[in-house]
Amino acid sequence: MAFAVLTTVSCGATEPAASPASSAEPTSAPPATSPPAQGEPEATPSPTAPPEFSAKVSAVSRDRLPYSWRPGCPVHYRDLRLVRLSYWGFDDAPHTGELVVRKTVTDDITTVFRKLYDWRWPIQQMKLVDAFKADDYASIDANNTSAFNCRNATGSSNWSNHAYGAAIDINPRQNPYVTASGSTAHKNAEKFTKRPMKGKGVINPGDKVVKAFAAVGWEWGGYWSGTKDLQHFSKGGG
Ligand SMILES: [Zn+2]
Numbered sequence: 745m746a747f748a749v750l751t752t753v754s755c756g757a758t759e760p761a762a763s764p765a766s767s768a769e770p771t772s773a774p775p776a777t778s779p780p781a782q783g784e785p786e787a788t789p790s791p792t793a794p795p796e797f798s799a800k801v802s803a804v805s806r807d808r809l810p811y812s813w814r815p816g817c818p819v820h821y822r823d824l825r826l827v828r829l830s831y832w833g834f835d836d837a838p839h840t841g842e843l844v845v846r847k848t849v850t851d852d853i854t855t856v857f858r859k860l861y862d863w864r865w866p867i868q869q870m871k872l873v874d875a876f877k878a879d880d881y882a883s884i885d886a887n888n889t890s891a892f893n894c895r896n897a898t899g900s901s902n903w904s905n906h907a908y909g910a911a912i913d914i915n916p917r918q919n920p921y922v923t924a925s926g927s928t929a930h931k932n933a934e935k936f937t938k939r940p941m942k943g944k945g946v947i948n949p950g951d952k953v954v955k956a957f958a959a960v961g962w963e964w965g966g967y968w969s970g971t972k973d974l975q976h977f978s979k980g981g982g
Pocket residue numbers: 906911912913973975976977
């Protein structure tokens with residue numbers, strides 16, 4: 745958030761001739777240093793620019809995780825963190841969501857979601873899976889983006905990386921878990937099983953979303969062979 749001060753200063757109003765043309769092109773400049781600028785009078789159609797990205801990391805109390813954590817989970821809830829952060833919605837408006845992740849990966853998550861927000865890359869909703877009583881199926885069916893959940897990996901008796909707070913599922917309707925034969929357990933996701941494909945919130949191989957996660961060491965389940973988990977990113981893979 746210290747960046748905000750710097751970027752406001754750096755995008756000064758001394759180059760009026762260049763900015764209208766350049767504001768429309770998809771620039772590859774680092775997003776953290778090139779927000780939709782408040783200093784450019786014609787850059788934003790609305791009178792009020794959206795708020796800057798923000799992320800707040802805090803301890804997570806036991807009562808925030810009534811369903812997703814229990815004694816015996818591989819990570820204690822004291823080693824988890826609540827991250828409240830900005831995301832860009834399917835309604836083309838800014839929102840604040842909540843994620844729970846392991847304390848060692850909060851910087852990774854903040855780095856990636858800052859990029860997604862600055863790109864206006866849309867996410868439908870972001871609530872703790874406890875809002876769905878830690879029912880993974882229900883959370884996915886509601887197209888909810890979430891991270892920590894003390895559960896086994898799908899179709900396995902081993903802990904999922906979600907149980908370690910080191911995995912996240914993003915827009916699970918548009919990015920389903922697809923079996924090797926091409927099917928999904930979610931009716932509302934059936935039209936999203938193919939890749940590549942266009943669509944709001946869809947993740948494709950080689951996407952900037954995939955690259956943003958890769959830059960902090962998180963691998964995409966869309967690169968698995970056989971079964972593909974298109975919504976899933978995890979630290980170190982798996
Ligand atoms: Zn997942």
